[in-house]
Amino acid sequence: MNPDVLVYGAYGHTGQFVVTEILSRGLTPVLAGRNPAALAKMGLQHPTLDIRAAAVNDLDALDSAMGGVGVVVNCAGPFLDTGLPMAAASIRAGAHYLDISAEQAAVQQIYRAYDKTHDDIEGTLIPATAFYGGLADLLATTATSGWEATDTIDIAIGIDRWWPTPGTRETGRRNTATRLVVDHGVLTSAPAPAPVREWVFQGSLGRQRMIASPFSEIVAIARHLNVSTVRTYLTTSALDDVRNAHTAAPTAVDTTGRSAQQFVVEVLARRGTAQRRISAAGQDIYAVSAPLVAEAADRLLNRRANDVRGATTLGEAFDARDFLEALSATHLTLKYE
Numbered sequence: 001m002n003p004d005v006l007v008y009g010a011y012g013h014t015g016q017f018v019v020t021e022i023l024s025r026g027l028t029p030v031l032a033g034r035n036p037a038a039l040a041k042m043g044l045q046h047p048t049l050d051i052r053a054a055a056v057n058d059l060d061a062l063d064s065a066m067g068g069v070g071v072v073v074n075c076a077g078p079f080l081d082t083g084l085p086m087a088a089a090s091i092r093a094g095a096h097y098l099d100i101s102a103e104q105a106a107v108q109q110i111y112r113a114y115d116k117t118h119d120d121i122e123g124t125l126i127p128a129t130a131f132y133g134g135l136a137d138l139l140a141t142t143a144t145s146g147w148e149a150t151d152t153i154d155i156a157i158g159i160d161r162w163w164p165t166p167g168t169r170e171t172g173r174r175n176t177a178t179r180l181v182v183d184h185g186v187l188t189s190a191p192a193p194a195p196v197r198e199w200v201f202q203g204s205l206g207r208q209r210m211i212a213s214p215f216s217e218i219v220a221i222a223r224h225l226n227v228s229t230v231r232t233y234l235t236t237s238a239l240d241d242v243r244n245a246h247t248a249a250p251t252a253v254d255t256t257g258r259s260a261q262q263f264v265v266e267v268l269a270r271r272g273t274a275q276r277r278i279s280a281a282g283q284d285i286y287a288v289s290a291p292l293v294a295e296a297a298d299r300l301l302n303r304r305a306n307d308v309r310g311a312t313t314l315g316e317a318f319d320a321r322d323f324l325e326a327l328s329a330t331h332l333t334l335k336y337e
């Protein structure tokens with residue numbers, strides 16, 4: 001398979017982290033997106049890389065942009081607008097498809113369109129390969145390893161500050177779909193108003209006020225784990241940051257471009273009286289999405305994936321614990337209990 005990785009939305013905030021991460025792994029990114037001027041500007045920093053401009057509603061341009069690439073990484077959101085057309089073009093090109101969607105409805109569209117029973121699909125499609133979505137799915141898959149059935153999975157996302165990008169704000173406005181949780185083993189509408197509770201994080205965040213906030217990890221987990229109840233909670237202060245129109249966009253505090261934002265994601269899984277807790281901590285939720293998606297691209301290109309066809313999840317497609325451990329040296333601090 002061709003080792004080139006097309007990054008769509010390459011000049012976006014997260015797209016730029018992804019391009020850097022792909023390069024650091026010795027793979028070759030192709031810079032893509034809908035804005036030729038923004039691509040040309042980015043190309044000045046990367047004069048050896050190919051640049052391909054195409055809008056998601058221009059099938060011919062998309063098909064020609066994807067010619068010869070092995071993996072497409074879609075970083076252009078809202079994914080309710082870009083997910084399906086980009087996934088379809090990837091499959092037509094014979095490439096694997098990855099995206100970084102936090103939107104449950106966009107992820108479900110791809111699961112439905114590329115069901116595992118489609119034997120004719122050559123590539124693998126993994127939406128939600130990012131901080132929201134894939135990271136909690138990897139943690140939950142690791143925590144429940146060896147259990148045939150799990151009673152509850154609680155996911156606690158602790159963020160000290162959330163400086164949202166324009167893409168995050170636009171996605172929040174666009175994503176009006178009813179949020180889903182898992183109850184009695186099936187996806188169902190999240191309770192309204194969103195429940196509030198406390199969570200005591202193991203690290204420096206300590207005791208936090210949390211609000212139920214289901215993201216794409218819920219639909220990813222529901223796709224492959226046998227679990228009765230799944231809930232996600234987010235620090236209320238982080239949600240307040242995003243809802244405040246005056247909160248600034250992220251600014252870099254180190255040479256890699258990361259903001260000062262600290263995060264920890266804890267997953268608590270219960271089966272009867274047994275309980276397992278696992279957490280991943282790090283810096284900057286946008287930046288950490290890059291190693292998640294690049295690790296997936298690397299593993300798909302080097303055939304270090306489980307034998308799953310069509311649309312799948314990070315936890316189902318790969319050895320979840322091994323995947324997390326691969327990121328633990330540089331990007332994540334893992335704790336098991």
Ligand SMILES: NC(=O)c1ccc[n+]([C@@H]2O[C@H](COP(=O)([O-])OP(=O)(O)OC[C@H]3O[C@@H](n4cnc5c(N)ncnc54)[C@H](OP(=O)(O)O)[C@@H]3O)[C@@H](O)[C@H]2O)c1
Nearest residue numbers: 009012013014076077100101102130131132165166167171
């Ligand atoms: N799951 C996660 O943890 C996670 C992490 C990071 C980001 N995300 C998501 O990723 C998306 C991008 O976030 P960001 O932080 O990189 O935002 P950003 O810096 O504002 O970049 C947004 C990118 O998306 C492109 N785009 C938007 N709508 C498009 C469309 N219809 N067709 C083609 N390109 C389009 C933009 O291109 P133009 O400039 O040409 O409009 C730009 O390249 C958002 O949906 C965000 O929620 C999710």
